[in-house]
Amino acid sequence: MADSHAAPALGPAALRVFDLGLGQMLWSRRTVFMALVAGGPVLIAVLLRALASLPVFDGGAGQIAGRPVSLDGPDIFGLMIWTFYLRFTVPVLGVFYGTALIADEVEDRTVTYLFTRPVARGAVLAGKYLAYLVCTAVVVLPSVMLVYFLVVPLLGGDIGRNFPALLVDLGLIGAGLAVYGAVFGLVGAWFRRPLLTGLVFVFGWEPLVVVLPGYMKYLSVAYYLQGLAPHAMPQGDALSVIQALLTSVQTPLGTWANLLALAVIWAAALAAAMRVVERREYVLGQ
Amino acid sequence: MTMTTRTRYVLLGGAGVMAVGLAGGLVAWVSSRLPPLVAQERPDELRYVPPEATILSFANVREVMDSNLRRRLREIQPELDGQREFQERTGIDLERDIDYIVGGLVPDGPDDTRGIAILAGSFDADRLETLALEQGGAASDYRGRRLITIPDESVAMAFLEAGVIAIGSEPLIKRTIDLPFAEGGVDSNDSLMGLLRHVERGSTAWTIGRLDDPRGGGWLPDEVEAQVSQVAAFAAGARVNGGVSGTLTAEARDEETGRNLRDLLQGFLALARLQVGSRPELRGLLDSIQLTAAGTNVTLTFDLPSDAVLELLPDRSDADVAAAP
Amino acid sequence: MSRPVVVADRMSKWYGQVIGLNEVTVSIPPGISGLLGPNGAGKSTLLKLVTGQLKPSKGHVQVLGEPVWGNPGAYRRIGYCPDHDAFYERFTGREWLTALLGLSGFEGERAAGAAERALETVGLTTAADRKIGGYSKGMRQRIKLAQAIAHEPELLVLDEPLAGLDPIGRRRVIDVIKAWGRDGRSVVVSSHVLHEIELMTSNILLLHNGRILAEGNVHRIRELIDEHPHTVRITAEDPRRLARHLLGYPHVIAMQLQDGAVVAQTSQPDAFYAELTALAAGDEAGAVREVTSPDDNLQAVFSYLVEH
Numbered sequence A: 001m002a003d004s005h006a007a008p009a010l011g012p013a014a015l016r017v018f019d020l021g022l023g024q025m026l027w028s029r030r031t032v033f034m035a036l037v038a039g040g041p042v043l044i045a046v047l048l049r050a051l052a053s054l055p056v057f058d059g060g061a062g063q064i065a066g067r068p069v070s071l072d073g074p075d076i077f078g079l080m081i082w083t084f085y086l087r088f089t090v091p092v093l094g095v096f097y098g099t100a101l102i103a104d105e106v107e108d109r110t111v112t113y114l115f116t117r118p119v120a121r122g123a124v125l126a127g128k129y130l131a132y133l134v135c136t137a138v139v140v141l142p143s144v145m146l147v148y149f150l151v152v153p154l155l156g157g158d159i160g161r162n163f164p165a166l167l168v169d170l171g172l173i174g175a176g177l178a179v180y181g182a183v184f185g186l187v188g189a190w191f192r193r194p195l196l197t198g199l200v201f202v203f204g205w206e207p208l209v210v211v212l213p214g215y216m217k218y219l220s221v222a223y224y225l226q227g228l229a230p231h232a233m234p235q236g237d238a239l240s241v242i243q244a245l246l247t248s249v250q251t252p253l254g255t256w257a258n259l260l261a262l263a264v265i266w267a268a269a270l271a272a273a274m275r276v277v278e279r280r281e282y283v284l285g286q
Numbered sequence B: 001m002t003m004t005t006r007t008r009y010v011l012l013g014g015a016g017v018m019a020v021g022l023a024g025g026l027v028a029w030v031s032s033r034l035p036p037l038v039a040q041e042r043p044d045e046l047r048y049v050p051p052e053a054t055i056l057s058f059a060n061v062r063e064v065m066d067s068n069l070r071r072r073l074r075e076i077q078p079e080l081d082g083q084r085e086f087q088e089r090t091g092i093d094l095e096r097d098i099d100y101i102v103g104g105l106v107p108d109g110p111d112d113t114r115g116i117a118i119l120a121g122s123f124d125a126d127r128l129e130t131l132a133l134e135q136g137g138a139a140s141d142y143r144g145r146r147l148i149t150i151p152d153e154s155v156a157m158a159f160l161e162a163g164v165i166a167i168g169s170e171p172l173i174k175r176t177i178d179l180p181f182a183e184g185g186v187d188s189n190d191s192l193m194g195l196l197r198h199v200e201r202g203s204t205a206w207t208i209g210r211l212d213d214p215r216g217g218g219w220l221p222d223e224v225e226a227q228v229s230q231v232a233a234f235a236a237g238a239r240v241n242g243g244v245s246g247t248l249t250a251e252a253r254d255e256e257t258g259r260n261l262r263d264l265l266q267g268f269l270a271l272a273r274l275q276v277g278s279r280p281e282l283r284g285l286l287d288s289i290q291l292t293a294a295g296t297n298v299t300l301t302f303d304l305p306s307d308a309v310l311e312l313l314p315d316r317s318d319a320d321v322a323a324a325p
Numbered sequence C: 001m002s003r004p005v006v007v008a009d010r011m012s013k014w015y016g017q018v019i020g021l022n023e024v025t026v027s028i029p030p031g032i033s034g035l036l037g038p039n040g041a042g043k044s045t046l047l048k049l050v051t052g053q054l055k056p057s058k059g060h061v062q063v064l065g066e067p068v069w070g071n072p073g074a075y076r077r078i079g080y081c082p083d084h085d086a087f088y089e090r091f092t093g094r095e096w097l098t099a100l101l102g103l104s105g106f107e108g109e110r111a112a113g114a115a116e117r118a119l120e121t122v123g124l125t126t127a128a129d130r131k132i133g134g135y136s137k138g139m140r141q142r143i144k145l146a147q148a149i150a151h152e153p154e155l156l157v158l159d160e161p162l163a164g165l166d167p168i169g170r171r172r173v174i175d176v177i178k179a180w181g182r183d184g185r186s187v188v189v190s191s192h193v194l195h196e197i198e199l200m201t202s203n204i205l206l207l208h209n210g211r212i213l214a215e216g217n218v219h220r221i222r223e224l225i226d227e228h229p230h231t232v233r234i235t236a237e238d239p240r241r242l243a244r245h246l247l248g249y250p251h252v253i254a255m256q257l258q259d260g261a262v263v264a265q266t267s268q269p270d271a272f273y274a275e276l277t278a279l280a281a282g283d284e285a286g287a288v289r290e291v292t293s294p295d296d297n298l299q300a301v302f303s304y305l306v307e308h
Helices: A010-026 A030-052 A073-098 A100-108 A111-115 A121-151 A163-190 A194-211 A222-228 A238-248 A255-279 B005-039 B044-048 B061-066 B068-076 B083-090 B125-134 B170-181 B190-198 B222-227 B255-274 B280-288 B306-312 B316-323 C043-050 C072-077 C093-103 C108-122 C137-149 C167-182 C194-200 C219-227 C239-247 C269-281 C296-307
Strands: B055-059 B098-107 B113-121 B138-142 B145-150 B155-161 B164-168 B205-210 B231-240 B244-252 B290-294 B297-304 C006-015 C018-028 C032-036 C058-063 C078-081 C155-159 C186-191 C204-208 C211-216 C230-236 C252-258 C261-266 C288-292
Touching: A010 A121, A010 B005, A010 C093, A030 A073, A030 A121, A073 A100, A073 A121, A073 A163, A073 A194, A073 A222, A100 A111, A100 A121, A100 A163, A111 A121, A121 A163, A121 A255, A121 B005, A163 A194, A163 A222, A163 A255, A163 B005, A163 B290, A194 A222, A222 A255, B044 B098, B044 B113, B044 B164, B044 B170, B061 B068, B061 B098, B068 B306, B083 B125, B113 B170, B125 B138, B125 B145, B125 B155, B145 B170, B155 B170, B164 B170, B190 B205, B190 B231, B190 B244, B244 B255, B255 B280, B255 B290, B255 B297, B280 B297, C006 C043, C018 C043, C018 C058, C018 C211, C032 C043, C032 C167, C032 C194, C043 C058, C043 C155, C043 C186, C072 C078, C078 C137, C093 C108, C093 C137, C108 C137, C108 C167, C137 C155, C137 C167, C137 C288, C155 C167, C167 C186, C167 C194, C167 C269, C167 C288, C186 C194, C194 C204, C194 C269, C230 C239, C230 C269, C239 C252, C239 C261, C239 C269, C261 C269, C269 C288
Parallel strands: C032 C186, C032 C204, C078 C155, C155 C186
Antiparallel strands: B055 B098, B055 B205, B098 B113, B113 B164, B138 B145, B145 B155, B155 B164, B205 B231, B231 B244, B244 B297, B290 B297, C006 C018, C006 C058, C204 C211, C230 C261, C230 C288, C252 C261
C-alpha cells in the first residue's frame, strides 16, 4: 500500500512531472521546428563568417572594400538578438510550447496518466512549464552563444569587451522564455484556440502597441523586454526613427521597473494558469 | 530520474556549449579589462598635474603629425590655423618639437578653474627663455627649476626636466614643481583615472573628466553646464591614422538619466539623419556614429576614414584651389 | 457489511447539451464489480467520475470514503486503466512505469522494485526495456494495466481492459484481476461483453443511456443474452485456416471473412471463448492476434430490458 493519503507538496510534485515531461517535450514534433528556429541564426552567422573571409573584407575594422561601414560585429549581433531572438524565437517558442503544455497531453490523451496520480494538477502544469524552460533554454541559449562567437569578431568587434552585453542578452532571453511561456501557458489553459490567440498576440498586438503612444504598451511583454535591451534595438531605419521620436516624449521605465513588471506578469500568469488547470475539466475525445 | 540517455546527452551538450562559451567570454572580458587598468599609456608627466584636476587630457602630437591623415591634410592645408603665430610667440614648432601634451583643468576656488599643459618633446631651452624675455617675461629659479613668468598675460612656463616644460598660471606652475616633493600627481586620483577604462588602449588622444566633482565647476558656460548637469563623468578617446575613430562615453548620474540621455542623443541622431540631405558632407559622420547604452553609460562611437574627415573641412574647396600649383 | 468502495448519490454528468450520466445512485461493494453496457451507455463517464477526472454536474460521488474531484491525495489509493490507446511512445515500458510511480511518490529502488513486480504480473518482463511505440496491441493493453496496479492501490478501476487482447493475454489479464480480488482488494471493471465480465465476477451493474438498469447477480440478463447470437471478430495469422477450424464447432452459427479477419456468430459464447483459447494455445490454426466483440451484441438485449 502507498504510504500516506496526502498529495506531495507542489515543488517535489512539479519536479516529478518535469522528470517525466522533459524527454517527452524534447523529442516531440515541435523539436524540429525549434531546431530550425534556433539554428537559423547560427546558419546566418556561419554565412556571415564565410562572407567575412572574402577579400573585400580585408580592409580591417569598420571597412568593407575600403569603404567605411557603420556596423561592426557587436552591432550585427545586437541586431540579431533583437530581430531573431527577442522578437521572433523567444515569443514563437513561448507560443508553440506554452500553449501546448497541457493541450498536447490532452490531444495525445496521455493527460489521464498525470491527472489520476496523487499530484495537484497545478503541479502538473508547473512541472511541464519547467520542462519547457529547460527544453527551450538548452537549445536557444547555446544557439545565442554560437552566434556571439561567430558574429561579434566581425569587422573589428571584440569578444571580451562585449561579454557583459552577452550576459545581459542571455538573461533577457531566459527572462523572455520564462515570461512568454507563463503567459502562453495561461492562454493554453484558458482559450479554446490557444495557438491562434498566441500568434495574434505576438505578431499582431505586441508590435503594434509597442510603437504606439499611450498606455497600451504596458499590456505587452515586448515593451518591458525592449526596455531592458536598448543596445539591441536596431537604429537607422524608419521604424527606429519613429520609435526615437515617440520615446523621446515619453518617460521609459527604469531597469528595476521593467524587471518588476516582467516578474509580476510571470508570477500572475503562472499562478492563473495553475488555477485554471486545477479547476477545468478536460474531456478527452474518443 | 527517468531521463533517457539521449535526453541526457542533449542537456550535457547544451550545458557544455554554455560552459565553454561563458568561460571563454569571461577570459576574454578579463583580458580586455586588464590593459586599461594597468597599461593604458599613462605618461610619466601625469605626476606634474595636481591630483584635484577634474579634467585630464592627453594628445600624442608626434603620432598625429606622422599620421596618414595629417599627411593628406598637409597636402591641402600645409599649416594649421595659428601654427605660425604660436611658433613665433613660444618658439615651439608644433610639427617637430612636441612629442605629446598632457593637459589638466584644476579647480581654483568655488567658481573658477585653471589650466595647465605639460609638453614633452625636444626643446631648445635657451631659445625659449630668450624669446620669453624678449616679450617682457622675467626669469627666476624655483626649487632648482627655471621659471619664466610673463606678467602681462598671467602665464608662466617652467622647465621641469630635460624635454619637459609646463605652461600655466604662476601659482599652478609652482604647485606643479612642488608636487613630486609632496602628495604626488593626478595619477593617484583613482576616481578620475578610473575613467580611462572607457578609453581604447593605444588611443592617439584622450580626455577624461568628472563633472560631479563639487570643486570642478565654473569652466563651462552656464547654458552648457545646465545641459550636462546630469552627466557625472565622461571619457573620450580617438585614434588617428588613416582616418579618425573614437568613442565618447558619458556616465550619467543614474540609470534613468542615462536613458534620457540616450533617448535625447538617439532622437538627435534620428533627426540629423532625416536632414542629412541638405548637408551631404555629414553623411559619412552620421553613418559611422553608433549609439549604445548599458546601465548608466551611454557611448557614441564613430569611425571616419580620411576622405570623410576631409569632407568635413569647411573650406576644403578653397584650400584645394590654394594648394593647386 | 463492508463499507462500499464507491457511493454515488443522484449523480449526473452533462457534456453541454448531451447527457453522459443521468441521476445515478449506486453503491459498489468491495471485491470485483463489473460494469456492463453498450457503447455510449456512460461506462467511461462513470469511471472518470470515480477516478476524479470529471466533476459531477449534479449529485455527489465518494470513493473509499472520500470525495475525489480536486482531491489528489485520494488518487494514491486508486489505480486507473483507461480505455484509450495512448502512451508516451518513446519511453520503454520500464521507464514509463518508473516515471508514473514517481508521480505516485515512489522513488529510487522502491520505484524500480514496484515497476519490476508490475511488469512480472502482466508478463512483460522480457519486453520491459523496449520502447512502448514498438509494442503490439496486447502488450500495450498489458503495460496500461501494469501502470494501474504498480503502486498497489486499494481500488482498481479498469475501463475495457480486455479490448484487443489475444486469447492468452485475455486469460492473463483476467487472472490478474481475479487475483487482485482474492487479495481482498477491489476492482471495478467495465466491458460491453457479458461473457468477459462473468469470467471475473457475478456482481454486475447494467448501464444503459446513462442510467443504472440493474445491479447484482443478474441471471435473467444472462439468459436473455444467450438468446441472442454473439458476434466475435478475430484477427489471425491465417484467417482461412482458423475459419476452417471454427466451422467444426457446433455452436458457431455463422461465419465470414472480413478484411483479413474472421467474424463468427455463436450461440454459446462461453464455450466458444474456451475453445478459441485452446486453439490459440496450440499451433494447428496459426497465431491468433486479436479478439474483439462488437458493441451491438448487447444492444438488442438492452433495448428489450428498457422496454420491459
